[in-house]
Structures are given as structure tokens and as C-alpha cells.
Amino acid sequence: MLRAIIPAALFIVLAGFLWIGLYKDPSLVPSPLIGKPVPEFTLSTLKDPTKNITQADFAADYALINVWATWCVACKQEHQALLNLAAQGVPIFGLNYKDDRQSAIQWLLEDGDPYVMSAFDESGRVAIDFGVYGAPETFLIDRQGIIQHKLIGVMTPVIWQNQFVPKINQLAAAPTQSYE
Amino acid sequence: MNKIIALFVCLLATQLVYAEIINVQPQYEDRYQSLLEELRCLVCQNQTLADSSSELATDLRVQVKDMLEQGSSDQQILDFMSARYGDFVLYTPPVKSHTLFLWLGPFALLLIGVVTALWMIAQRAKQAPTISEADQQRLHNLLADQDTGEK
Numbered sequence: 001m002l003r004a005i006i007p008a009a010l011f012i013v014l015a016g017f018l019w020i021g022l023y024k025d026p027s028l029v030p031s032p033l034i035g036k037p038v039p040e041f042t043l044s045t046l047k048d049p050t051k052n053i054t055q056a057d058f059a060a061d062y063a064l065i066n067v068w069a070t071w072c073v074a075c076k077q078e079h080q081a082l083l084n085l086a087a088q089g090v091p092i093f094g095l096n097y098k099d100d101r102q103s104a105i106q107w108l109l110e111d112g113d114p115y116v117m118s119a120f121d122e123s124g125r126v127a128i129d130f131g132v133y134g135a136p137e138t139f140l141i142d143r144q145g146i147i148q149h150k151l152i153g154v155m156t157p158v159i160w161q162n163q164f165v166p167k168i169n170q171l172a173a174a175p176t177q178s179y180e
Numbered sequence: 181m182n183k184i185i186a187l188f189v190c191l192l193a194t195q196l197v198y199a200e201i202i203n204v205q206p207q208y209e210d211r212y213q214s215l216l217e218e219l220r221c222l223v224c225q226n227q228t229l230a231d232s233s234s235e236l237a238t239d240l241r242v243q244v245k246d247m248l249e250q251g252s253s254d255q256q257i258l259d260f261m262s263a264r265y266g267d268f269v270l271y272t273p274p275v276k277s278h279t280l281f282l283w284l285g286p287f288a289l290l291l292i293g294v295v296t297a298l299w300m301i302a303q304r305a306k307q308a309p310t311i312s313e314a315d316q317q318r319l320h321n322l323l324a325d326q327d328t329g330e331k
Contacts (some may be wrong), residue, residue: 133222
């Protein structure tokens with residue numbers, strides 16, 4: 001009897017692990033930065049090289065930091081979603097990542113600019129501090145500048161509703177206020 | 181034939197595009213190489229920073245080089261990387277509660293294997309065929325007969 005049960009049990013355990021593995025995306029690596037303050041940085045703004053932007057500029061009840069680049073195809077996909085969020089009053093800051101300044105400005109002129117402002121990270125050094133490993137990535141930070149959530153990949157209305165809105169509502173001082 | 185040779189030369193030449201030049205000062209070369217072998221590239225996850233030709237890997241190699249030249253210790257560099265990208269970038273993950281299975285799992289499996297093997301051997305020893313007194317006597321006689329028969 002035992003002789004039949006043990007291999008069957010081992011098989012079920014192994015199959016269980018493999019089954020769970022099917023639904024996990026190995027490219028999504030949890031960020032150790034969640035719960036930590038936004039990294040300190042000083043960069044020039046995308047549109048005006050003489051103007052600086054630092055983490056202090058993110059001060060708001062909450063803000064999104066979106067890592068984008070003109071060479072990033074998926075960034076093009078989420079652009080409309082970001083424009084819609086910006087139109088609803090969501091403050092989005094851009095981190096333009098390893099890009100060409102002129103092409104980036106051109107892109108915003110042609111396709112619309114969802115960003116309060118964008119930082120221009122030509123070398124990608126600041127992005128390393130943010131733990132960026134692929135654009136697009138979107139961080140949610142709270143009033144104290146603590147990173148509350150990180151999305152790797154394309155922002156969609158569904159992801160916004162499911163992942164971001166609940167967090168933002170939690171953060172909001174007045175629980176009745178909704179950011180939908 | 182010449183066209184084929186030309187084609188191969190062109191194909192080989194494409195490799196040169198990836199040969200970036202990061203000049204590490206010779207006194208840091210060994211540590212630089214071993215650190216790159218120790219760090220995972222998050223873009224192509226089964227490659228080390230040394231193997232990967234992704235842009236991020238290049239940037240991180242420059243980061244490692246700069247930190248070495250600024251006098252950072254190996255541990256400081258590994259800490260820098262894991263603070264930003266998580267323990268997953270380390271090919272030797274630290275012993276923590278959620279990596280315990282990773283560290284102890286193989287030994288636990290080995291232990292289970294050894295215990296199972298010992299148990300099976302013990303079982304088998306118990307089941308060793310026993311011969312009754314009468315059979316033993318018959319066997320003895322048979323062997324004795326055979327011996328005399330051969331003579």
C-alpha cells in the first residue's frame with residue numbers, strides 16, 4: 001500500500017509545483033525598493049537642459065514615475081493609457097531612459113505629453129538606482145516619497161483599476177475620496 | 181565559393197558589434213571578472229553580467245568597474261546590486277528565511293534518500309529467505325552427494 005502511495009504523493013507535489021509555475025512570469029522580479037524612499041537624484045529636465053529635477057519635485061499626495069524611451073515599443077502601447085490618466089488629474093512624472101533628447105521631445109509633441117515633467121537620464125545611471133531593468137516601468141510613490149508599488153510592463157486601464165487605485169485609496173487621507 | 185566565404189566573413193563580423201570596450205585597470209581585472217560571474221543579468225535571466233550583451237548588462241558592467249576603481253569592496257558592490265535589483269541578481273543568494281529551502285533543500289532530499297535506502301536495505305535483510313531445519317539437512321546431503329559423485 002505504502003509502495004503505491006509514496007510515488008503518487010511525490011508526483012502530486014511535483015505536479016503542483018509545476019502547475020503553479022505555469023502561471024508565474026519569471027521576468028517579473030519583485031523590487032526590493034518597495035517600502036523604501038525614492039532614490040535621490042539630480043537630472044536635467046527633458047525639455048529644458050538648464051533646468052534640474054530631483055526627487056523633491058515629486059511632492060504630491062501621490063505620484064507615478066514612469067520610465068519610458070522612444071526606442072521602447074511597449075511604451076508606445078501604454079502611451080494612450082497614460083494620457084488618459086493625466087487627463088483625469090493623475091500626476092505622472094517621466095524618467096526618460098537612455099534616449100535621445102530631440103527624439104523624445106518630438107515624441108511628446110506628436111503623441112501628446114502625459115508628464116508633469118520628465119527627467120532626462122541619458123546614461124541610465126539614475127535608472128540603475130531605481131532598479132530599472134526594462135522599460136516601461138511605473139512606480140507609485142506616496143506623499144512621503146516612499147515607493148508603494150511597481151509595475152513592470154505596459155500600463156492598462158485594467159491594471160490601473162486593479163493594482164493602483166486600491167493602493168492610492170489606501171494612501172488617501174480621506175477614505176471617501178476616490179481617484180478613479 | 182567566394183560569395184560563400186564573403187557571407188561567412190560578414191556573419192563573423194556581426195559579432196564584433198557586441199565587443200564593447202570596458203578598460204578595467206589591470207589590478208582590478210580578476211575581481212571584475214569574478215564579480216561579473218556572480219551577478220545575473222535581469223534582461224536575459226540565465227546569463228551572467230559577463231555573458232550578456234544587453235544594454236543594461238553593459239551599463240552594470242560599467243557600474244561595477246567604476247565602483248572597483250573608487251575602492252568599493254566586492255561585498256559593497258554585491259550589496260549595491262541586490263539593494264536595487266533584489267537577491268535574484270546574486271547567483272549565490274544570501275541565507276534568509278525565504279531562501280532556506282534553496283540552501284537546505286538538496287541536503288534534505290539527500291537525507292530522505294539515505295533514510296529510504298537504509299530502510300529498504302533493512303526490509304530486504306528481514307525478508308532474507310530462511311530455510312527450515314529439514315531443508316537444510318537435505319541441502320547438506322545433496323551437496324555431499326554431489327561431491328562424492330564427482331570423485
